Amino acid sequence: MTIKILNAIIAVVGGVLGAIVLYWLLNKLAELLPGRWEDRVKPYLFLLPAVAAISLYLIYPAIQTLIYSFANKNSTAFVGFDNYTSLLKSQNFQNTLFNTLLWIIIVPAAVIVVGLLIATLADRLGPRGEKLSKTLIFLPMAIGAVSAGAIWKFVYAVRPPGQNQIGLFNGIFTGLGGDPVNWLQLSTLRFNSLLLMVMLLWMQAGFAMVLLSAAIKGVPTETLEAARLDGAAEGTIFFRIVVPQIRTTLITVFITVLIGVLKTFDIVYVMTNGRSKTNVIAVDFFNQLFTNRNNGNAAAIVVMLLIIMIPVLVFQVRQFRAEEAAR
Amino acid sequence: MSGTQAVTATPVQLPEQSTSIGSRRNRKRKHDPTAKSPMWVRIVLGLICLAWVIPTFGLAVTSFRAKDDAATSGWWTIFTTPSNFTRLTLKNYSDVFSQTDMGEAFVNSIAITVPATIIPILIAAFAAYAFSFMQFPGRDLLLIVIVGLLVVPTQVALVPLLKIYGALGLNGTLPAVWLTHIGFGMPLAVYIIRNYMSTLPKEVIESAKIDGASHFQTFWRLILPMSTPVLASFAIFQFLWVWNDLLNALIFAGQNSPLPVSLNRLIGSEGQGWQLLTAGGLFTMIVPIIVFLSLQRYFVRGLTAGSVKG
């Protein structure tokens, strides 16, 4: 054990020192070049390690995935668009896509609404109350998916009627005289998917709240005062003055949550593994790759995920350009 | 170098905002109808907080209940049935440590998480510096690629990486896990650090340049210290991610398996063992919560700088 800790310390010190030396060397190397070249080469040298890491860990696998998406299940022969067509034709995958769409539409919006609500309310509390409530709401972010699964198991669990319920929902529901309900199986109107979304909301609302709260506090008090003097209602002030002022933060939060939603894996995997029409794209990917051992289908699913992301990407890039221009 | 130091001494104009969750509030808003917050606000917020805490609280209570109790009655019955309360026990915790390798896993978790959190920060900071303060062809394109990569599911890289690590004999070693997390965390690191750095005043760089400081010096003496908040926020993100990661640990860590792997192992191959999972789960949460609580005041500052402009 001591060896392991020692190893970790060596890694931290060695890694950091190593990186410093590396950059120092790269910098020296650039300085050896004649002036004009130095300036031209140096940015790339600074970028080199990061870009190398990204290329190896993400770009190369992504390209390979694109290629595999046109190949058969053990990637030994090309099959054209077969993976795509068979997936899109399958009822299960259509369901999965539909669910993913629901997650995309509902969760980021819900996270923002709840985050804004809490941020605005907490803003009206005393300093201690605000700090406490924000900390409590933010904490789930620190909890890993396996633990979160364990936590919510004791909320949604069901026991046969006649036995004591151990899940909170059924405890309340049967206490009010109802029969125990298997919540995660209620696929009517995708209610079970909504319950899973609640878990993600629970984990991410704190993140949204903190960022939005900071943004709201950044709105100049004078502007608000002026509006109030003009007799504007609180609601009007909120939507006409506060929201436009915190627009950039809203977008940042929205996109961050959206990315999280698209990658949602653990929650669905741990709670239902996609049963009862709750499947989403990342779980389907995992099962195609590891349960079905179908590289072709798995790769095609990732590529479709990337295609879904393109509009977000375009938006993100435009936003980025606009911000740069404003600077 | 006196010039550089002089510049450092100039207070950096950071956006006016709260620097921690709720603390140091600059609210002297005279408009407040009452000095105290209205009752309905407290009630609504109180209810929300309750809803947020109860699930975790339920797990915490369950972790102290005997296996049969946990399986046959709701955790809330400890408040309604006194005998359920008196039967609370530490057995789950002692079982977790005696029957599993949680202790060793804890050490592994630290040995994995600390290097995998600290090392990428420096690498990403250099790249972010280049993106923010240097002009070169292809800059925007490269940045856009990195932003795009934020959405690529990291699972795609697992098999190619295993092959590469296998050729290098790295599989099942700590460096394999470190490198993997460094690689997977890099786009986010570059992205948020660059967002922050680009809000730093360009004049600082200009005057440093006039003073004859090289990029390398400017980075070390000026930009890095000024970027502490964002480095801390990324560190929190990366720490939470690495600490809670199951998939990569499962594949690359081998014998050095960290807490989530042990936690997952508590659910037996036939699916039993939930009673130990509660105690193990709570134990796994402790460190990230402490880290989070102690660093939270940097978190907001680092993340909001890019988007919140007064």
Next chain:
Amino acid sequence: MRIRSSFAASAALGAVAVLTTGCLSSGGGGGGGNANTSKNIEIMYAFTTDQESGFKDEVNAWAKDNNVTVKFTQSGDFNSLINTRVQGNDAPDVALFPQPGIMKDMAAQGELADLSSVVDQGDLDKLIQGALDTGMVDGKQYAIPMSINVKSIVFYPKKAAAAAGLTAPPQTLDELQSLSTKIASTGTTPWCFGIESGPATGWPATDWVENLMVSNYGADVYNQWVAHEIPFNDPRVLDVLNQIDKLLLADGQVNGGRKSISGNNFGTAANAMFDNPPGCYMYRQGNFVAKAGGFPDAVLADLDNTVGVFPMPGKTAAEKPVLGGGDLAGIFSKDNESAKKLVQFLASKDYGTKGYAETGAWISPRTDFDTSLYPTELLGSIAKIAYESTAFVFDGSDQMPGEVGSGTFWSEMTSWISGEEDAKTALDNIENSWPA
């Protein structure tokens, strides 16, 4: 500094890799596997807790005597991990496969060593034949069972069940049905049943289907069905589902009613059996529920006096087919003598006698194993049921392709049992999901 050099190496490799992405992989590998010939061997397996610690003790004692160092790698996600590691040319030396399906794939791809010459054929006859057959691919022995579990058993609360009419174990399926009807007429549901198991919810239902398949139609039809030589939605399977419907799912037959089954954890579903008065009297489940995490602690403390067990009957009293599972040992490092010796040991008569059997977490696949070594009479009699079976068939869902065996079979049975769809639809959906 290690980091830095690795980093430079990765960067260089990255460049090479990007240049070579155009090619597809060369196929299944075909013997790339593992070239380790040293006395340091790695063994990978899926089981946990007592079963794992007892296994380590037993193997470590052997390793010490034979001057071999064994590295133990446990994985709860065995299939994902073994698959990824084999693809990454990082296979362990020995693997104990909990599901034969993936073992067979790997044997067919040439990743596993042919064990025909490694173990003494004469001695192998002492192993339960059906379990041994599961390790065969194209007539060659690629894996050998080193532990089994028994699923064709019905647990009952000894004292209460006698009062309710369970005086002698039913000898045929018809007798089981009439026993069930008799208990139901007392106003208590005869059966406990739960199929919730986290991401794997549904598997206990597949065991019921498989059990009644082999009981009704025999091992040959069963094996054809598992191998997809007859369609999954064969009329005989529909018949089995209808039998389950009548025996288990009908009103008054199952504790909590049909709707509760999919949310009821399989490990604790039997707990109602030990209430006073019992909520149900019979629970068909593998031997592994009779340990911590399953039955209540008080019951486990006095197992032999509280819990009885009878075998799931066959069609006639003479037929005693048994459904079970187990772990199969296969070798990836084909030229490693230590790995071969280890597998010889795992198949031998000595394995498990030095304390492993006493843990109660393991059942030997050898019919000549001394059942008095098991810690409880209950476990001894469960082992005997397997040893004296007229046919032993291996868990079908563990042998089917992942799409079915760990996918639609689980999920469609869950949908059927919870009443989301009828039996015919469920079977048709599974048949349609069978990979080409």
